[in-house]
Structure formats: structure tokens, C-alpha cells
Amino acid sequence: MQNNLIGFFQEQESLPYFFDHFNNKEKLRQLFLSLSSSLIKEYYIFSKYEQKTLCKYTFKEIFEYKINSLKAISYIKPFIKKDSFIFCLHSTLIINNYINKEMKKQIYASSKLLPMAKVIATCFINNKLQLFFDKNLLFHEYVLNKIRKMHKNSKVVDNGDSICIFKQDAVPLKIYTSWKKIDPKNLKIEDDINTAINSIKQSEFKQVYLVYPKLENFNRHIQIKVDELEDKSYEIKVVPYSLRSIIRNIQG
Incomplete structure (x- = not known):
């Protein structure tokens, strides 16, 4: 499970292996952000802009x-003085805990500070900066x-473990996603293929795609033939x- 996590704990970073055009830490950080x-x-x-810089x-x-x-109040954004604001106790507690419990000057949160409290609540756990997905x-x-x-114009359903696409007058499609490093010459995805087979046998879906991150040597669809489904109309594809687009959209 640990190998499936991307993120950080204080100064320690957990990044995925280099793949495709993501061939350095900076691009992998862009990907995570x-x-x-x-x-x-x-x-x-x-x-x-933030992702790039x-x-x-x-x-x-x-x-x-x-x-x-x-x-x-910061050196990053201009401060505009206001005569009143809406007090938010929950945000104030979160922000004060992050800044310093012992500090004499307390920050009182208005609705404008809620985004700050949300970020802190997400990544400041047990008094440590950390976040994993x-x-x-x-x-x-x-x-x-x-x-x-x-x-x-189609009905797209997220089942958590799969994605289903229903088009009018078309065969419904089921998609299973997984972040795995695929070698086209040695797939090693027997469990995923079995999942696709069971879906075809037990449901209305006769078209199943197994989707993985694209690699330089994995850039084409791979058709999977299954002996036990020979008498059925089906399609199983391994799809890169x-x-x-994540790094392409923020370059330049």
C-alpha cells in the first residue's frame, strides 16, 4: 500500500517512478499539485501558474x-482594512494551532480566512505538515x-472501482483504471483481466477497457483474447x- 501513496511528510517526499514525459521531480510535483x-x-x-513556479x-x-x-495580512497580497468581519471560531482554532499555540498575538478568522483554514486542516496533521493520496x-x-x-451527451457513471459510459444506440462501455507500469511484452495484469472477464460474464457490459498511464513503450491499445469467451461477443482492451496535458498546459 505504501508504494501506492504520493505526497509528503515534512521534508520527506513520496513520488511515483519516472514515466513518459514525467522524467524529473519537478514534473512529478506538478502532476501531484x-x-x-x-x-x-x-x-x-x-x-x-503556481504549479509551474x-x-x-x-x-x-x-x-x-x-x-x-x-x-x-501578508507580503503576497495587499491588505485592505475593514471595520467589521464575521468571526469563525473553527477557522480561528485551526489557524492558531498551525501558527503557534504559545504565540501572544492571536489571529481571528473572518470568512475571508476560511480558505486558509481549509488548507491547514487538509495538510497539518498531528502538528506536522503532511499529505498523501x-x-x-x-x-x-x-x-x-x-x-x-x-x-x-452520454451518461457517465462513477462506480468507484470503475467508470461506465452509456451512449444512445451504442454498446455500453466499462472502464477500469489502475496506475501501473505496463510492459506491452509482458503485461502481468492477470487479476485485472479476470475482473474484466467476470464483468462480461455477469453484467450487461461486453466492452471493457483496462486503462493505465501511458508510457513511451506503451502507447497503443492492446487487444486481449480470452478462450473462455470465444462464444460471446466481447471486447477487452488494455488502453494507455x-x-x-498536465505539464503541456502549464508550459511556456
Whole structure:
């Protein structure tokens, strides 16, 4: 399970292996910031500009910057004095705990500070900066969002372990996602193929795609033939899915 986690604990970073165009730590940090922002955007979002500029720093430094940038008074954003604000006790407790329990000057949160408290609540645990996500979940959500944009006129259902696409007058499609390093000459995905077979046998889905991150040597669909399904109309494909748009969209 540990190998499936991407994120950081203080100065220690857990990054995936280099793959495709993600061939250095900076690009892998961009990947994490983009995927995690999309997953929990109600708690924080790193803009394209932030992803591009902050990836040179460690995750700890990146999230410290993000928190400080959301303060009411900072050197990053201009301060506009207000005569009144709405007091938020929960945000105040979170922010004060992050800054320092012993400090004499307390920060009282208004609704404008709620984003700061949300970021802290997400990544400041047991008085340590840390944040981890399962890479399979991040990849699943990325593929799901792309599919929803591509198939706006179709019914797209997220089942957690799979994604289903229902098109009018078309065979329904089931997609299983997994962040694995695929070798086209030696797939080693027997469990995933068995999952696809069982889905074809036990449900209405006769078209199943197994989707994995695209690699330089894994860039084409692979058709899977199964002897026990010879008498059935079915299609199982191993499909490479590119993540390159993440770094392509923030270059330049």
C-alpha cells in the first residue's frame, strides 16, 4: 500500500517512478499539485501558474507558501482594512494551532480566512505538515474528469472501482483504471483481466477497457483474447491514457 501513496511528510517526499514525459521531480510535483487540486478543489486549488513556479520547491515549502498566501495580512497580497468581519471560531482554532499555540498575538478568522483554514486542516496533521493520496484514486479521478468532458451527451457513471459510459444506440462501455507500469511484452495484469472477464460474464457490459498511464513503450491499445469467451461477443482492451496535458498546459 505504501508504494501506492504520493505526497509528503515534512521534508520527506513520496513520488511515483519516472514515466513518459514525467522524467524529473519537478514534473512529478506538478502532476501531484494538479491531480490533488482537482480531487479536493473544495479545500485548495493550485493555479496553473503556481504549479509551474512552485514545483521547484519541496512539497513542505509549497504548502507553507500556500497557507501564508491566504493570510489576511501578508507580503503576497495587499491588505485592505475593514471595520467589521464575521468571526469563525473553527477557522480561528485551526489557524492558531498551525501558527503557534504559545504565540501572544492571536489571529481571528473572518470568512475571508476560511480558505486558509481549509488548507491547514487538509495538510497539518498531528502538528506536522503532511499529505498523501492513493495514486490509483488520483488517476481514476483524472480519467473520470476527462471522460465527462469528452462525453457530455452520454451518461457517465462513477462506480468507484470503475467508470461506465452509456451512449444512445451504442454498446455500453466499462472502464477500469489502475496506475501501473505496463510492459506491452509482458503485461502481468492477470487479476485485472479476470475482473474484466467476470464483468462480461455477469453484467450487461461486453466492452471493457483496462486503462493505465501511458508510457513511451506503451502507447497503443492492446487487444486481449480470452478462450473462455470465444462464444460471446466481447471486447477487452488494455488502453494507455496520457497525463501529458498536465505539464503541456502549464508550459511556456
